[in-house]
Amino acid sequence: MLLPWEHPFFDFCPNLTIYGEADSIAEFYAKKNNIPFKPLSEFPGESALKIGDPTGDGTITSQDAVFVLRSAAGLETLDDDLRTACDVNGDGSVNSADAVSILRYIAGLKDEGILIE
Secondary structure, eight states: OOOGGGGGGTTTTTTEEEEEESSSSHHHHHHHTTEEEGGGGSSOOSSSSSSBBTOSSSSHHHHHHHHHHHHTTOOOOOOHHHHHHHTOOOOOOOOHHHHHHHHHHHHTTTTTEEEEO
């Protein structure tokens, strides 16, 4: 029995490039089979950050709320991607209301109008 990364799925695709998250099974498969791989984070205009997860660890936690509060206080510098990730209520500003919305989301109390999916 062949493991998924041992199967020659793409033998007849000479111009193939696999796109995916860095350090993922997709990247492992591509490297194992000598297929070019491009991490999604390399594409301009495409943010790897998700709304509500400005720390970018893939999980919305209280650390994200702390980051939002630090940003609102001017202790963190925000580029456009970070600003979008922090502005969870979509009002165009990063403030304590965004941090509260993150904490309510974590507690299962999703606010009306929150952009976290």
